[in-house]
Amino acid sequence: MVTKRPTMAEIAREANVAISTVSKVLNGHTDVSVATRKHIEQLLADRGYQRPHASRRPGRRSDLVDLVINELDSVWGLSILTGVEEVVEAAGLGLVVSSVHNRESLTRRWLESLLARGSQGAILVLSELSEHQRAELSRRSMPFVVVDGVSQPPPDVPSIGATNFAGGYAATEHLVGLGHRRIAAIGGPEQLQCTRARIAGYRAALESAGLVADRHLVRYGNFHHDGGLRAMAGFLALPDPPTAIFAGSDQQATGVYEALRQAGRSVPHDVSVVGFDDLNFAEWTAPPLTTVRQPLHEMGVAAARTLLRIIAGERIESTRIELATRLVVRESTAAPALLPL
Template sequence: MHDTQRPAVTISAIAAEAGVSVPTVSRVLNGRSDVSPRTRERVEALLRDHGYQRRGVRPEVVRSGLIDLVFNDLDSPWAVEIIRGVEEGANEAGASTVVSAIHRRGSPKSTRQWLDNVSARASDGAILVTTDLDSFLRAELQRLQVPAVVVDPAGVPDLDVPTIGATNWTGAVGATEHLTGIGHRRIGFVAGMPGLWCSRARLDGYRAGLDAADIPFDPELVIEGDFDYQSGFRAGCRLLELAEPASAVFAASDQMALGVYEAVRKKGLRVPEDISVVGFDDLPEARWASPPLTTVRQPLAEMGKLAARTVLRMLQGEGVESLRVELATRLVVRESTAAPRTR
């Protein structure tokens, strides 16, 4: 509550009087460097004249109305799900979403250009979707006072910005228990790219699921993939050619699961009659697979939406409860899993 009856002056009134845009007043208030000295002087004078005050721990929120959403590349299969969620979360608050790919992976030039654009448009916040967010980018965003959140379906370890991921370990336990529950004991696992947290968490969840059913871990059944279709295809071929082949395969991504489908088909076998397959992600492709794929759903759109809300809260000076939030995954049982053939 205010302790004075004098109506508070608004940022837009200041902007109108100074003959500048609202984002410009915002830049002055936020102490940014990208305002001409003359403008800064005039805006600050008006702020003083009108007795404008930031309200204690919650400074007046001034917005350009733009949130930046950045991908390494726009060919990630998750991209559209995350874009949808961010756009919805931003839209709730009347904000719009600028989508960028920082092209040419790791190119300092394109990162620099993006940062210049973010600065020029006084972006309200940045949401980074990434598996290799570099420290330069994080430091620059901090310098520009642009709040940043990472949406991280891949689980990059040790980020020092708020990160929104999914419960990879729990999801993998559930998928494995689903397979043991319907009678499978030779369960292959196609692992994700090594070095990523999510790959480790999913592998650990697979092992925990086996333990829960008293099935000994057999390293022969674990094949390393890289999340892509081709690596799933190769892993599927190897798992089917083992002396004692797998009766089910749990792949750490939907794309790899679809590669396993193709390996099964090439062998003249069928999913799920001859071999059960479970994926991870629940991309639209999972629903459209033949048979429809049983998979662990990552709530990608919800993750995007939460990221937008978080960045907007940070903009208002609110604290973030936890640096790492994991939204719950959920097993979606479709038609790619069945009891193993009795031999």
């Protein structure tokens, strides 16, 4: 259903205020009474008001969109950033990048900055988007898209993700196909949606192969090197250790490598290892890491394209896009050795 979106003037008329008052509310100025502000915000939301920036002055190089990320210091986020920058640059817009370091106070400040500089929209790469943050963005009619690596936002929020279940399935199926029977999995933090989906994929692949998922062979980490190191040390202490590991992330896989090196075991002769993400360093590990490629650059591209369509006033067909993961086989996986460890 296509409904005509109201103009600022129509909202002002309906609220019986000046257009400048509506503009003040949209731009977060504080010199409007609380009652008036609330009334206007309600009208804007009810009538589906949308900022006309993009259509009024398309492709002006001074126009900006924002990328907000929890922590800049991760190769994971960098890959998304490259995709976003590519699309935003090609559209002749500037990309303002900021990091909120998981601090709620910075998130508020960022929202004020975004309004003050007249940003046309935002791409959010946040581990959690709070109800409050979402409400603030909606109140200001600020278009936004969420890239979720870790949790899945509510269905009405435009979001880009990856097929985590299929990735966990493919990794495990590959190990089963090589002849492994005792296959362990390391998840990220247990409460995260992506961890659950990857581990569910692992379990489903084992079941399809008629194997029983041994609960001692699933551990949860933190997606980082030390999480993989600790989990693998735990597996090695089992009376009957696994011969293959689905590591949950490439960083965890490097921790698995290190635990095996410390124990004098070699990859893949003694133990096969599969990562998740295919970050740039996955090719540089010794041996090069077999991993599930998460198309992070392409997720950035898709997020930016979706945002530009929303800014241009287009209706998007689906608020949720999941891009396909893909197994990349390198040299860290092989058939199990004949003798048990």
